[in-house]
Amino acid sequence: MSAPHTQNRHLxxxxxxxxxxxxxxxxxxxxxxxxxxxxxxxxxSPYFLNVWNLSDATFNFTEKAMIAFAxxxxxxxxxxxxxVASIIxxxxxxxxxxxxxxxxxxxxxxxxxxxxxxxxxxxxxxVAGMNLPSIVVTIGTMxxxxxxxxxxxxxxxxTGYPKEFAFFGQGYVFWVISFELFLFAITAxxxxxxxxxxxxxxxxxxxxxxxxxxxxxxxxxxxxxxILFLLTGLMSGIAAVCLTSRLGSTRPSIATGxxxxxxxxxxxxxxxxxxxxGSILGVVLAAFIMGMVTFGIGLLxxxxxxxxxxxxxxxxxxxxxxxxxxxx
Amino acid sequence: MSILKKILxxxxxxxxMMAGAAQAENVKIALVVKAxxxxxxxxxxxxxxxxxxxxxxxxxxxxGPTDTTAEGQIEVINxxxxxxxxxxxxxxxxxxxxxxxxxxxxxxxxTVISWDSGVAPEGRQMHLNPSxxxxxxxxxxxxxxDNMPEGGDVAILSASATATxxxxxxxxxxxxxxxxxxxxxxxxVYGDDLADKSYREAQGLIAxxxxxxxxxxxxxxxxxxxxxxxxxxxxxxxxxxxxxGLPSEMAGAVESGAxxxxxxxxxxxxxxxxxxxxxxxxxxxxxxxxAEIGMGRMGTAKLDDNNEAAMSDPFTYDxxxxxxxxxxx
Numbered sequence: 001m002s003a004p005h006t007q008n009r010h011l012x013x014x015x016x017x018x019x020x021x022x023x024x025x026x027x028x029x030x031x032x033x034x035x036x037x038x039x040x041x042x043x044x045s046p047y048f049l050n051v052w053n054l055s056d057a058t059f060n061f062t063e064k065a066m067i068a069f070a071x072x073x074x075x076x077x078x079x080x081x082x083x084v085a086s087i088i089x090x091x092x093x094x095x096x097x098x099x100x101x102x103x104x105x106x107x108x109x110x111x112x113x114x115x116x117x118x119x120x121x122x123x124x125x126x127v128a129g130m131n132l133p134s135i136v137v138t139i140g141t142m143x144x145x146x147x148x149x150x151x152x153x154x155x156x157x158x159t160g161y162p163k164e165f166a167f168f169g170q171g172y173v174f175w176v177i178s179f180e181l182f183l184f185a186i187t188a189x190x191x192x193x194x195x196x197x198x199x200x201x202x203x204x205x206x207x208x209x210x211x212x213x214x215x216x217x218x219x220x221x222x223x224x225x226x227i228l229f230l231l232t233g234l235m236s237g238i239a240a241v242c243l244t245s246r247l248g249s250t251r252p253s254i255a256t257g258x259x260x261x262x263x264x265x266x267x268x269x270x271x272x273x274x275x276x277x278g279s280i281l282g283v284v285l286a287a288f289i290m291g292m293v294t295f296g297i298g299l300l301x302x303x304x305x306x307x308x309x310x311x312x313x314x315x316x317x318x319x320x321x322x323x324x325x326x327x328x
Numbered sequence: 329m330s331i332l333k334k335i336l337x338x339x340x341x342x343x344x345m346m347a348g349a350a351q352a353e354n355v356k357i358a359l360v361v362k363a364x365x366x367x368x369x370x371x372x373x374x375x376x377x378x379x380x381x382x383x384x385x386x387x388x389x390x391x392g393p394t395d396t397t398a399e400g401q402i403e404v405i406n407x408x409x410x411x412x413x414x415x416x417x418x419x420x421x422x423x424x425x426x427x428x429x430x431x432x433x434x435x436x437x438x439t440v441i442s443w444d445s446g447v448a449p450e451g452r453q454m455h456l457n458p459s460x461x462x463x464x465x466x467x468x469x470x471x472x473x474d475n476m477p478e479g480g481d482v483a484i485l486s487a488s489a490t491a492t493x494x495x496x497x498x499x500x501x502x503x504x505x506x507x508x509x510x511x512x513x514x515x516x517v518y519g520d521d522l523a524d525k526s527y528r529e530a531q532g533l534i535a536x537x538x539x540x541x542x543x544x545x546x547x548x549x550x551x552x553x554x555x556x557x558x559x560x561x562x563x564x565x566x567x568x569x570x571x572x573g574l575p576s577e578m579a580g581a582v583e584s585g586a587x588x589x590x591x592x593x594x595x596x597x598x599x600x601x602x603x604x605x606x607x608x609x610x611x612x613x614x615x616x617x618x619a620e621i622g623m624g625r626m627g628t629a630k631l632d633d634n635n636e637a638a639m640s641d642p643f644t645y646d647x648x649x650x651x652x653x654x655x656x657x
Binding site for chain 2: 045052157249258
């Protein structure tokens with residue numbers, strides 16, 4: 001009965017050639033958007049195409065992007081961490097405390113990273129260990145972590161970080177490549193390998209698509225989730241070191257609102273906000289796009305609110321475009 | 329790679345040349361504020377434009393972040409450095425966090441001054457305060473004295489007993505008191521900058537001193553509460569309330585007559601003076617301790633040991649100009 005039907009149906013050898021798939025991918029779209037923005041900026045302002053200016057512009061996104069890589073993995077696994085900016089505040093405050101106590105650069109840096117890890121572990125225990133929803137947990141820790149640094153600092157600030165500490169946020173590795181840009185590139189590669197080339201990365205996708213199925217397939221779901229929160233904590237700690245070094249001071253209001261910019265970056269990078277799919281390359285491209293838009297519009301002295309509107313429109317346009325063009 | 333490098337270098341050169349050409353035409357002064365969309369700063373921008381018109385060869389870039397963050401101001405500073413502006417005049421969201429970014433600007437040859445809300449000394453060439461403690465102390469007494477030619481009793485309604493600013497101003501006011509014959513300071517009370525407590529303290533003063541002719545409140549909360557107490561007590565015309573207030577809040581009191589006049593810095597003058605100072609420093613004036621730098625119609629700024637200067641007496645607001653300023657801030 002069914003034999004004649006299958007004969008009539010065309011069955012391709014494969015669904016799409018790899019080249020076609022690459023061309024139709026989200027990343028390809030982002031590359032096009034990036035080129036458009038870069039070209040538009042070059043024509044709009046005579047100051048845009050200058051290596052030093054472009055190098056300065058990367059500071060707009062490097063810290064956020066480093067956290068965005070870890071956040072992308074977390075969102076792919078179906079979780080979210082809204083406390084990242086508050087972790088920066090707390091880590092920065094802790095760094096200020098050890099600096100005031102007279103410790104040198106190594107201790108300051110280790111403290112910042114360690115506090116990031118501890119905060120990540122707290123989120124991880126609450127979400128993975130106690131099975132609480134991550135959005136609720138991290139809304140709570142968002143207030144908690146920043147609250148603690150407000151209690152410690154009030155309206156005061158930590159200043160007077162040692163001169164050598166400035167390297168992390170203001171130093172250059174060689175020529176125009178700042179330390180932050182260098183670190184951004186390294187972490188991009190590490191996260192690319194971790195997400196796309198390891199069993200751990202596979203497990204992240206599996207959990208995002210079907211956590212119950214993953215559990216029954218032998219994936220240690222809770223452990224993977226815990227490690228993911230640890231990773232966002234770690235990256236927030238590292239970002240705290242860079243940002244504190246760049247500002248040369250700590251105030252409890254540091255990095256306010258950064259969590260939303262990071263999530264915007266992740267979503268713009270093509271990560272499904274509901275979990276299950278996404279790529280590190282997409283996040284890297286999104287970071288560059290957001291950085292260049294902010295910088296380009298800044299060069300034209302367009303008021304900041306217009307910039308926010310533009311980024312919002314860009315986000316909607318980039319997400320809507322594939323649905324409109326390749327409607328299935 | 330090498331082609332890309334070549335393109336970038338050529339582009340860098342052309343843009344540098346274009347920047348050079350632009351410099352020859354106009355002095356580009358960036359007025360950077362805490363956040364856009366705040367009346368006080370919009371008024372300052374108006375003052376900057378006024379200065380630009382007077383000077384002729386000045387282009388004002390009025391800019392700032394969307395919300396009052398140091399990170400936002402740093403992005404703005406970076407883009408101003410990239411544009412090769414000649415001067416940055418900034419009202420800072422954070423006196424420390426902006427220092428590295430502003431130091432970079434100064435290294436690239438940009439004149440950097442702060443105004444209104446200052447930057448730590450290592451991050452700017454000079455800071456312009458709207459006024460000085462001595463000038464404020466004198467002004468609040470003068471405002472009261474101007475409206476009581478025969479002299480009489482006055483009292484001060486301050487913020488909290490530990491408020492540093494107010495205590496210094498009251499100290500300065502007491503110093504100049506002998507210059508105003510017949511003015512008798514009978515009491516200093518504290519309303520803690522709370523509307524209800526300030527209101528009750530004002531009522532207390534009125535009850536305690538029947539001959540009281542003026543209440544001086546060097547705080548925006550206090551002056552508003554005191555003028556309310558005078559209005560509610562039916563004492564308009566008998567007790568005059570003065571001090572430091574915001575035009576938007578004080579418009580009603582001035583119109584009813586409870587307050588004949590009050591003072592606060594004028595944001596238009598502040599933006600004007602900051603622009604004038606930036607221009608003069610770009611044109612070669614040395615910003616160093618003891619220097620005197622011109623501020624156009626605002627006179628000259630005398631720099632103290634911290635390279636700080638005071639602009640002027642606080643600006644007096646009364647029935648003649650309140651309508652114009654109440655919509656500004």
